[in-house]
Amino acid sequence: MSDESSCKQNKAATPDHVETTEDSSERYEDIVDAAGMTEDNSESNEDMVDSVQRKVQPIHVKDYKMDHGKRGLFVIFNQKEFKIRSTTLKKRDGTDIDEASLKETAEILGFKVKTHHDLERKEIQDKMWKYAKKDHSDHDCFACAILTHGGQDDVLYAADDEMKLNHFTEPFQADKCKSLAGKPKLFFVQACRADQLNKNILVDQVSADTIDASNQLAQVRLPVQADFLISLATTAEHYAWRNERYGSIFIQTLCSVLNKYGHTLDLHKLLTRVNGMVAYNFESWSQSKNMNHKKKIPTFTSRLTRDLYF
Numbered sequence: 075m076s077d078e079s080s081c082k083q084n085k086a087a088t089p090d091h092v093e094t095t096e097d098s099s100e101r102y103e104d105i106v107d108a109a110g111m112t113e114d115n116s117e118s119n120e121d122m123v124d125s126v127q128r129k130v131q132p133i134h135v136k137d138y139k140m141d142h143g144k145r146g147l148f149v150i151f152n153q154k155e156f157k158i159r160s161t162t163l164k165k166r167d168g169t170d171i172d173e174a175s176l177k178e179t180a181e182i183l184g185f186k187v188k189t190h191h192d193l194e195r196k197e198i199q200d201k202m203w204k205y206a207k208k209d210h211s212d213h214d215c216f217a218c219a220i221l222t223h224g225g226q227d228d229v230l231y232a233a234d235d236e237m238k239l240n241h242f243t244e245p246f247q248a249d250k251c252k253s254l255a256g257k258p259k260l261f262f263v264q265a266c267r268a269d270q271l272n273k274n275i276l277v278d279q280v281s282a283d284t285i286d287a288s289n290q291l292a293q294v295r296l297p298v299q300a301d302f303l304i305s306l307a308t309t310a311e312h313y314a315w316r317n318e319r320y321g322s323i324f325i326q327t328l329c330s331v332l333n334k335y336g337h338t339l340d341l342h343k344l345l346t347r348v349n350g351m352v353a354y355n356f357e358s359w360s361q362s363k364n365m366n367h368k369k370k371i372p373t374f375t376s377r378l379t380r381d382l383y384f
Contacts, residue, residue, distance in 0.1 A: 089313035089365075090166065090223050090266045090322070137340075138258055138380045139214070145184035145384075146213035149205060150176055151198060152191050153222035156233050163231060169221050171321035172264060176219050179329040183336055183384045185217060195232040199241055206245035208253075215258040215382075216246060221325070224265030226311065231265075239263065239304070247298040256296060258382050260341075264307045264322050266314045296379075303382075305345055305374040315358055315370055323356045324348070324372050332384075341382040345374045 152173045156163035177187045190201060210216060220242060223231045228239040239261075248255035307314035307324035316322040331348050339347070349372050358368040 088164075088168070088316050088318065090264060090307070090316050136381060138378075138382050140383060142214045143212040144186070144214070146186070146210065146215045146217065147205060147208075148176075148180035148183075148185035148187045148217040148219070149201075150180075150187065150189045150219045151193065151221065152189060153193070153220075153231060153233060155192055156223070156231060158231065158234060163223050166221070166223065166316065167318040168316050168321050169264075171319075172221055172316075172325040175321060175326060175329040176262075179332050179336075180217065182333060192233045195235040195237055195241075198232050198237065202242055202245045206251040206254075210251070210253040210257070213254070213257070215260060216254055217260040217262070218242060219262045219264070219325075221264045221322075224263070224267055224314070226267065228267075230263070243302060243304070246302075248296055248300065249298040255301075256379075257301060258341075258378060259302045261302070261304045262325070262328065263304070264314060264316070264325050267306070267308055267310050267312055300377055300379055302377045303341065303374060305348075305372065307372055308370050309373050312370065313368070315356070315368075323352055323370070327351050328372075336384045339383075341378070341384075342376060345372075348372055349374075 150173055152169055154166045154169050156165075173189060177189065180187050188205075190198075193201070205216070220230060225231075225236075230237045230239060230242075243259070243261060245251060246254055246259045305328070307322065314322065314324060320326065327348050328345075331344050331351070335344055335347070353369065353371040356370060358365060358370075360366045360368075
């Protein structure tokens with residue numbers, strides 16, 4: 075599938091969101107955790123930071139080592155049907171198309187693929203900890219795709235209950251999965267993040283150079299949350315679109331870009347290309363006026379410390 079054709083899916087699309095019995099207009103404020111500092115210790119802390127910064131000797135790191143014996147595991151959680159009584163979670167028709175595309179793409183990139191269907195919360199958590207406890211010493215990296223309904227505050231739905239994104243990522247932190255310490259942990263999430271629709275604006279076509287900042291590894295010690303990349307189908311509070319016949323625009327575009335450029339571009343550039351293709355080429359088509367001609371854009375958060383080439 076060409077990357078151009080995969081993005082032009084403007085047939086009737088269904089959002090991967092949760093319809094609740096509560097007022098859909100209700101919103102929750104984002105909670106931002108910040109480290110507090112008193113007046114008494116602020117000066118000493120500044121001195122300490124300055125001292126540490128003066129001691130740091132930057133090292134220029136280019137690429138992750140991707141020539142181990144095996145590429146690694148690519149785990150797919152495909153949640154199609156649900157049995158939660160407190161919410162109305164519709165069947166996610168079209169998700170099997172996404173699973174098939176992901177499996178094919180992952181195998182092309184050298185991954186060993188494991189797929190799971192309609193698991194309950196405890197089953198998913200048990201699977202993730204089981205995978206984390208495996209010996210990944212001879213693996214390049216780990217990847218996971220989560221195809222499900224979602225909601226605010228990183229809520230993702232198992233077949234029977236709510237989960238959070240950190241339930242998937244936490245087992246793979248460097249202090250818990252030491253054989254993947256310093257190696258990429260990649261998560262791709264096809265799910266709504268609330269029920270807002272992206273607003274549209276007409277702009278002139280523009281082009282800009284992509285600037286990739288080089289990351290530097292200052293010391294041998296690594297933060298336990300380093301080397302994660304989380305790629306999400308949409309921005310916070312918004313719908314993620316899925317088509318019953320063609321799959322989701324995010325997953326299909328992601329697979330198309332990885333298939334075509336996965337061995338030539340680093341992952342940051344690949345995902346930026348996915349963002350651009352979805353933003354410019356996708357538009358929803360629906361018989362409902364409120365859901366018609368809507369746009370979307372994926373987003374990714376990177377804590378990678380090197381460039382990643384498959």
